[in-house]
Amino acid sequence: MEPILSKNTGLLEFGYNFMDVPNPNLFRNMYPYNEIPRMIFNQRVVPMNFPEKIYITDTTFRDGQQSRSPYTAEQIVRLFTLLNRLDNGQGVIRQSEFFLYTKKDREAVEACQALGLAFPEITSWIRANISDFRLVKSMGLRETGILVSCSDYHIFKKMKWTRAEAMRNYLAVVDAALEAGIRPRCHFEDITRADFFGFVLPFAAELMKRMRESGVPVKIRACDTLGLGTSIPGVVLPRSVQQIIYGLVNYSGVPSDLLEWHGHNDFYNAVPNSVTAWLYGCSSVNTSLLGIGERTGNTPLEAMCVEYCQLKGGHGGLDLRVITEIAEYFENELNYEIPPRTPFVGRAFNATRAGIHADGLMKDEEIYNIFNTTDILGRPPIVVVDSHSGAAGIAAWINTYYSLTEKVAVDKRDGRVAKIKDWVDAEYAEGRNTVIGDLELEAQVHLYLPELLTLRESRSE
Numbered sequence: 001m002e003p004i005l006s007k008n009t010g011l012l013e014f015g016y017n018f019m020d021v022p023n024p025n026l027f028r029n030m031y032p033y034n035e036i037p038r039m040i041f042n043q044r045v046v047p048m049n050f051p052e053k054i055y056i057t058d059t060t061f062r063d064g065q066q067s068r069s070p071y072t073a074e075q076i077v078r079l080f081t082l083l084n085r086l087d088n089g090q091g092v093i094r095q096s097e098f099f100l101y102t103k104k105d106r107e108a109v110e111a112c113q114a115l116g117l118a119f120p121e122i123t124s125w126i127r128a129n130i131s132d133f134r135l136v137k138s139m140g141l142r143e144t145g146i147l148v149s150c151s152d153y154h155i156f157k158k159m160k161w162t163r164a165e166a167m168r169n170y171l172a173v174v175d176a177a178l179e180a181g182i183r184p185r186c187h188f189e190d191i192t193r194a195d196f197f198g199f200v201l202p203f204a205a206e207l208m209k210r211m212r213e214s215g216v217p218v219k220i221r222a223c224d225t226l227g228l229g230t231s232i233p234g235v236v237l238p239r240s241v242q243q244i245i246y247g248l249v250n251y252s253g254v255p256s257d258l259l260e261w262h263g264h265n266d267f268y269n270a271v272p273n274s275v276t277a278w279l280y281g282c283s284s285v286n287t288s289l290l291g292i293g294e295r296t297g298n299t300p301l302e303a304m305c306v307e308y309c310q311l312k313g314g315h316g317g318l319d320l321r322v323i324t325e326i327a328e329y330f331e332n333e334l335n336y337e338i339p340p341r342t343p344f345v346g347r348a349f350n351a352t353r354a355g356i357h358a359d360g361l362m363k364d365e366e367i368y369n370i371f372n373t374t375d376i377l378g379r380p381p382i383v384v385v386d387s388h389s390g391a392a393g394i395a396a397w398i399n400t401y402y403s404l405t406e407k408v409a410v411d412k413r414d415g416r417v418a419k420i421k422d423w424v425d426a427e428y429a430e431g432r433n434t435v436i437g438d439l440e441l442e443a444q445v446h447l448y449l450p451e452l453l454t455l456r457e458s459r460s461e
Contacts (some may be wrong), residue, residue, distance in 0.1 A: 002360075003015050006059040006160065006250050006251070006306065007253075008249065008253075009250055013250060013251060014129045014197065014247075014251070015197075015203075016196075016197040016198070016201040016202055016251060017197070017198070017201065017202065017281065018163070018202035018203075019163070019195065019197075019199070020162055020163045020164045021152075021163065021198070022306070023156075023200070024152030024153065024155070024156035024157065024286075025152050025195045026152060026153065026193075027193060027210075030236070030239065030405045030444045031193060031228075037160075037228060037239075037336070039235055039239070039307045040235065040236045040239075041231065041234045041235055041236065042234065042235075042236045043174070043234045044234060044236070044240075044243065045233050045234060045242075046242050046246040047244075047245055047246075047278065048279050048280055049246070049249065049256070049279075049280055049281035050278065050279050050280075050281075050311075051256040051257065051281060053283060054278050054283055054284070054285075054312075055091075055092060055093075055094040055095075055283055055284040055285075055305050056092055056093050056094065056284070056285060056287055056301060056305065056308065057093075057094050057095045057096070057097070057120070057285070057286045057287065058083060058093060058095065058096040058097070058120055058286070058287060058288065058289070058301055059096075059097050059107065059259060059262070059286055059287070059288050059293065060079060060083075060096065060288045060289045060292070060301070061076055061079075061080075061096060061097065061099065061108065062097045062098060062099055062125045062145075063262075063288055063293040063294055063298055063434060064289065064293050064298070065099065065295070066287040066293065066294050067292060067293055067294055067295070067363060068292055068336075069120060070104070070457060071108075071334075072104070073104055073107045073108040073111055074114065075333075075334065076098075076111070077108065077111045077112055077115070077219075078329065078333075079119075079289065079326070079329070080096060080112045080115070080117075080120075081115065082322055082325060082329065083096060083120055083289075083301075083327050084115075084117045084119060084120065084318060085322045085325075086305065086318060086319055086320070086322040086323065086326070087119045087120065087318065087319075088121075088317055088318055088319040089118075089119070089317070090261050090316065090318060091118070091119050091356070092119075092305075092308060092316060092317070093119060093120050093318075093319060094119060094120055094121065094229050094284060095120050095121045095122075095123050095143070096120040096121070096122060096123070096125060097122055097123045097125050097145055098112075098122060098123070098125070098134040098174070099124070099125060099126075099280050100124050100132075100136065101135075101181065105136065106139065107123060109124075109139055109141075110139075111229070112423055113140075119365070121142075122141060123141060123142075123143040123144060123145065123185065124136050124139065124141050124143075124144045124145065125144065125145040125187075126144055126145065126146055126147070127146075127147050128146050128147050128148055128169060128170050128173045128369060129173060130172070130173060130176055131408050133173060133176050133182075134376030136177075136184070137180060138181060141182070141183060142183060143175065143182065143183040143184075143185055143188075143219075144182060144183075144184065144185065144355075145185040145187050145204075145221065146170070146173055146174065146177070146184050146185065146186055146187060147187050147189060148170040148186045148187060148188060148189065148203075149166070149188075149189040149190055150166075150188045150189060150190060150191055150200055150203065151184045151189070151190035151193040151194040151195075152193075152194070152199075153190060153193055154189060154190055155199075161208070163198075163199055163317050167199075167203060167206070168441075170186070170203070171206065171207075171210070174186065174207065174210065175210070177216075177318060178214040178218075181216060182216075183216060183219065184216075184218055184219070184220070184221040185215050185218075185220075185221055185260070186207060186218065186219065186220050186221065187221045187223050187262070188200065188203075188204075188220060188221060188222050188223055189223045189225050190223065190225040190226070191222045191223055191224065191225075191238065191244060192224045192226070192228040192229045192238050192239055192244070193226070193228065193238060194238055195238075196237045196243075196244070196247060197237075200238075200247075200248075201247060201248070201251050201252050202252075203328070204248055204252035204254055205221055205251075205253065206253040207220065208252060208253050208254060213320070217258055217416075218247060218258065219252050219258045219259070219260060220258065220259055220260070220263070221260040221262050221286065222244055222245070222248065222259070222260070222261050222277070222450075223262040223264065223319035224241075224261070224262065224264055224273060224284070225262060225264060226266055226267060226268050227263065227264035227265055227266030227270065227296065228265065228266070229241045229244070229269065230269060230273070231272045231273050231275075231276035232268075232352055233271065241273050241276045241277055241280070242280045243279040243280045244281055245259065245261070245276075245277055245281045245345040246281065248281075256281045256282065256283045256284045256375075258283075258287055258346070259281065259282045259284070260281060260282065260283070260285065261273070261274055261278075261282045261284070261285045261286065262285075262286040262297060262299075262301045263277075263286075263296070263298065263365040264293065264294065264295065264297065264298060265296040265297050265298070265299070266295060266296045270291065270297070270298065270299040270300070271299055271300070271307065273299075273310075274287070274299045274304060274307070274352070275304075275307050275449075278307075278311070278401045280399045284412075285299060285304055286298070286299070287299045287300060287301035287304050288300070288301060289301050289302070289326060289330075290302070290326075290327070290330060290336075290338065290342075291303070292336075292344060302323045302326070302327075302344050302345055303344065304318075304342065305318055305320060305323065306344060314377075315376070316342070320376050320377055321376070321377060323377055323380040324345070324378045324379055324392070325347060325378050326345070327344075327345035327346075328461070344377065348382070348384065349379075350369055350370065350373045350379060350380075350381045350382065351382045351383065351384050352368060352381070352382075352383055352384070352393075352396075368381070369381045373392040375446045380400060382397075382400055382401075382402065383396040383397040383400055384397075384435050385397050385424060385435065385436040385441060386435045386436065387424075387425070387432075389426040390412075390421065391412040391413070391418060391421045392415050393422065393439075394410075394417050394420050394421055395409075395410050395411060395412040395414065395417050397441060398410045398417070398445065398449070398452070401438065401441070402445075402452050404452075416448040416449055419447075419448050420441070420444045420448060423444055424436060
């Protein structure tokens, strides 16, 4: 392929041509299937291109419903409202996509539409056929996602098409959306196993041509369907997140604000890959609440809210305390068990057991807490008491559990703390192997520091 002069960089770049091959390209050199996928390097490094504005989009009610019991319409409305409160009027949590296939799906969309909220915008997801598109029009939505699988695994093995047939069939549905003035969002499924120069780039370029002709924006969602993408520099396509985003922007001419990344967590890379997509020119990253999604899940929305703040500084106008409300709703109302050490949302994400850490928390919580979780997330650091906590851990538990200020805080050298420690030690000497529960410790405090119970009761009134 002849190199092309990029209008964006002013440099000669790789060229690309549509290739209608007779046999699928399955990249067996990096995806042998009977072995762990391989990292292959060519040391190609592309520059960062961080967009001025970056966004978070949501797929809780689409991909998030593909790996758990479906939400009721009422539950969807509640979660949608929490997303709006988390966004706090900023338009950072830009969109949320919904299924339209069942009566319940459509009732949920209508109930969320009735709220009249600006963000997140309600969008839909359909397969690449005209009958599905009629559903979008009937619901009065302005944008829909369209499944346009782009790897030969899907085109040849699932669809039983050639690449030319796939291109023709996908474009027919996109054309129908454009004729109706509906914004199509093309989901390039399995992009990290796709022929980037032989199908992805020419298909993206054709979509941009149709956008220019119609005047209707056409979005592209780069879908790392199996979580095979990597942010490690120098890895060859199609696994390199950096090169995927760079190529779509600089070769196919996709504007950053029309580009979105959708990642899965099969190789623990969902969050770093999403951040990398932002940094290299992709304005939006697609997420789901608590990362719930197909197999190992999607990029967690709450994680990307925190990443957004790290990149932009401050809290970005988001109300991050709503993250804690969302976690509590999942656990208390939806009976969903969040692994306790899950960052930002798990019950024990900012808990410590080690006595030396607890001692540090007593002196200054900043020593062992990631940030002011009390103010930012409404989650004060906690101490869990077990056989390794020692007097420092017990004193720290008392001070945090009863919210004791520095002036009245209990010292680890307090004789009453020593008596509680003796009881804890005796429990483990007798073979106990579980942590000491809060109610058990309350009983010990009742014995040795009864004034604290009165203090707790007066604060709760």
